[in-house]
Amino acid sequence: MRFFRDYLVPRIIQYIVVIFCGITAVFFIPRLTGQNPVLEMIAQIQSQGSTLDPTAVESLMETLKELYGLKGTLFQQYITTWKRVFALDFGPSFFQFPTPVSELLKTYLPWTIGLFATSTLISWILGNILGGIAGYFSRKNWSKIIDALIMIIRPIPHYIFGIIVLILFAYVWQLFPVGGMMLGRRTVLNWRFIMTILRYSFLPAMTLVILGGAVWFQQMKLLVQNVKREDYVQYAQTGGVKERFIIYRYVLRNAMLPQITQLALALGQVFSGVLIVEMVFSYPGIGLLLYRGVTRGDYNLVMGITVLSILTITTAVLILDLFYPLFDPRIRHK
Amino acid sequence: MGVLKDLFKDYRFAVGFILICFLSFLAVASFFSPYDPIEWLQVPRDKAPSWSIILGTNSKGQDVFWEATFAIRNSLIIALIAGLISRVIAVLVGFIAGYKGSIYDRVLMGITDGLLVIPLFLILVLVAMLLREALTLVSTGLLLAFFGWAWDARTIRSQVLSLREREFTLTSVLSGNGTLSLVSKEYLPLTIPLIFSTLINNIAWAIGMEIVLAILGLVSLDIPTLGTTLQWAINYQAMLLGHWWWILTPVILTILLLVALYWFSISVSEYLDPRMRIQRIGAK
Numbered sequence: 368m369r370f371f372r373d374y375l376v377p378r379i380i381q382y383i384v385v386i387f388c389g390i391t392a393v394f395f396i397p398r399l400t401g402q403n404p405v406l407e408m409i410a411q412i413q414s415q416g417s418t419l420d421p422t423a424v425e426s427l428m429e430t431l432k433e434l435y436g437l438k439g440t441l442f443q444q445y446i447t448t449w450k451r452v453f454a455l456d457f458g459p460s461f462f463q464f465p466t467p468v469s470e471l472l473k474t475y476l477p478w479t480i481g482l483f484a485t486s487t488l489i490s491w492i493l494g495n496i497l498g499g500i501a502g503y504f505s506r507k508n509w510s511k512i513i514d515a516l517i518m519i520i521r522p523i524p525h526y527i528f529g530i531i532v533l534i535l536f537a538y539v540w541q542l543f544p545v546g547g548m549m550l551g552r553r554t555v556l557n558w559r560f561i562m563t564i565l566r567y568s569f570l571p572a573m574t575l576v577i578l579g580g581a582v583w584f585q586q587m588k589l590l591v592q593n594v595k596r597e598d599y600v601q602y603a604q605t606g607g608v609k610e611r612f613i614i615y616r617y618v619l620r621n622a623m624l625p626q627i628t629q630l631a632l633a634l635g636q637v638f639s640g641v642l643i644v645e646m647v648f649s650y651p652g653i654g655l656l657l658y659r660g661v662t663r664g665d666y667n668l669v670m671g672i673t674v675l676s677i678l679t680i681t682t683a684v685l686i687l688d689l690f691y692p693l694f695d696p697r698i699r700h701k
Numbered sequence: 702m703g704v705l706k707d708l709f710k711d712y713r714f715a716v717g718f719i720l721i722c723f724l725s726f727l728a729v730a731s732f733f734s735p736y737d738p739i740e741w742l743q744v745p746r747d748k749a750p751s752w753s754i755i756l757g758t759n760s761k762g763q764d765v766f767w768e769a770t771f772a773i774r775n776s777l778i779i780a781l782i783a784g785l786i787s788r789v790i791a792v793l794v795g796f797i798a799g800y801k802g803s804i805y806d807r808v809l810m811g812i813t814d815g816l817l818v819i820p821l822f823l824i825l826v827l828v829a830m831l832l833r834e835a836l837t838l839v840s841t842g843l844l845l846a847f848f849g850w851a852w853d854a855r856t857i858r859s860q861v862l863s864l865r866e867r868e869f870t871l872t873s874v875l876s877g878n879g880t881l882s883l884v885s886k887e888y889l890p891l892t893i894p895l896i897f898s899t900l901i902n903n904i905a906w907a908i909g910m911e912i913v914l915a916i917l918g919l920v921s922l923d924i925p926t927l928g929t930t931l932q933w934a935i936n937y938q939a940m941l942l943g944h945w946w947w948i949l950t951p952v953i954l955t956i957l958l959l960v961a962l963y964w965f966s967i968s969v970s971e972y973l974d975p976r977m978r979i980q981r982i983g984a985k
Binding site: 384385388389392393396397518519521522523524525526527530531533534538632634635636638639642643646657658661662664666669670672673676677680681684 | 713811812814815817818819820821822823824826827828830831905906908909910912913916917918919931940948949952955956959960962963964967
């Protein structure tokens with residue numbers, strides 16, 4: 368019961384507060400910029416050559432205000448925003464009028480979550496195990512070579528790394544498609560369908576695994592170098608405990624715990640990386656949708672993507688945090 | 702001079718330093734460019750690199766080499782504005798939260814953690830989308846500064862937190878030193894290495910972010926930066942048409958710049974942190 372009171376309840380309150388602040392920020396920040404999407408939209412229509420008479424402009428403005436949730440006082444608008452968030456209703460999309468934004472999100476989100484979950488999991492596990500072993504044997508030559516390689520990869524931003532992978536594996540050696548997997552065809556779960564998914568998601572996943580793995584590798588290497596000097600490890604070494612046993616049971620396990628907390632903290636940034644990589648490879652996820660929405664000035668769509676991403680990430684972090692006691696016996700027994 | 706000699710023993714510092722000098726030289730060279738960076742059709746289009754035009758020309762009729770010098774300069778300007786201003790915010794938040802503690806700490810770190818958990822990139826895009834036309838060099842830098850301090854404020858805070866527990870803090874307070882003098886004379890020098898390394902990381906982040914904003918078409922595309930140069934190349938299908946010199950120039954320059962900054966910062970912060978220095982000497 369104490370677990371609930373000391374750990375679960377504060378954590379859930381924090382979850383609610385973060386969502387509240389996030390949505391509030393999404394509501395206020397655009398209003399602080401002093402730009403009016405309605406006027407911009409009308410200017411855009413007029414610049415395309417169509418002339419509108421004043422009454423038409425007036426009614427158009429009303430409709431747009433309704434759609435953007437810009438009707439009434441600031442407080443009323445704020446309430447409307449929350450109502451929309453709970454209903455997951457963000458109005459129609461403009462570039463695929465009249466498809467509702469929520470419909471688009473429903474089609475694209477599973478692809479992003481699939482890529483995000485697999486690549487994050489693989490890069491975290493791979494980066495930590497390799498980093499742990501490289502940290503334990505930090506004086507060996509192969510460890511130094513991997514370290515130097517990681518030192519080059521680590522500072523490269525997602526977009527640039529993605530472009531290089533794309534040029535190498537889709538243009539120079541045409542091993543993989545340039546992108547552009549089509550959605551919306553009937554999705555029958557058969558061998559060919561799975562192969563298609565693998566073919567199109569391999570390069571984006573590889574980019575994310577290498578870039579994410581580099582970060583975990585470096586952090587883990589540093590952690591293990593410190594844990595290695597702890598008394599209990601030295602004691603085990605002197606006591607003649609098998610090296611494999613020391614690495615996996617004593618060193619890695621202890622160094623991995625802070626890495627779970629780090630993962631929870633970094634999840635938002637990791638997610639941003641996924642969106643950027645999706646743009647490079649035209650992978651049919653939220654990132655590509657974002658690209659289309661932004662380049663076509665689809666304010667509703669970008670708004671919807673932002674709100675949905677805030678909900679997804681905060682929930683993912685919450686789940687990760689709630690699972691944490693499973694890994695750390697010290698918290699469980701408190 | 703002894704310091705530099707020690708630093709140059711680290712290959713990462715040597716490589717980073719030389720690359721940064723080279724790229725700064727390119728950035729300065731932009732002031733002597735024979736071409737206007739914005740005008741189109743100043744040279745024959747789509748020429749492959751040769752001895753007279755070392756990096757070829759692009760489909761807009763511009764010399765790729767001279768465009769690149771402008772791109773480096775402008776990207777560095779954006780990144781420096783973003784890095785320096787977000788440092789001010791991060792240092793203020795980190796110091797106040799770390800030193801004052803209690804309610805200040807809880808409120809400030811609550812905000813910071815909130816900012817960390819939500820995907821800031823999307824809010825950045827949302828704001829950039831509304832500002833769009835207004836995003837020049839300075840305003841892009843300011844926008845990035847506004848979103849780039851949370852992680853570093855957290856790091857600086859934890860450093861201050863540990864400094865506050867050390868004995869010299871108590872000695873200083875009991876000797877009648879004011880908070881301001883304690884913080885500026887005792888803490889700031891000790892946190893400079895950390896602030897410096899977060900600055901370099903932030904500059905790298907800002908350069909990467911600028912590229913994404915440019916790809917999304919959210920910054921003014923007339924001003925050549927690493928991002929906009931890449932955007933034009935992709936827009937004109939440089940990959941498909943085989944104009945590799947056009948697309949690879951911003952890509953390789955970005956990698957050189959970021960690797961150089963990263964190696965430079967790692968070697969300098971290791972040098973400034975004596976514990977790391979001992980470990981390095983010991984490991985050799």
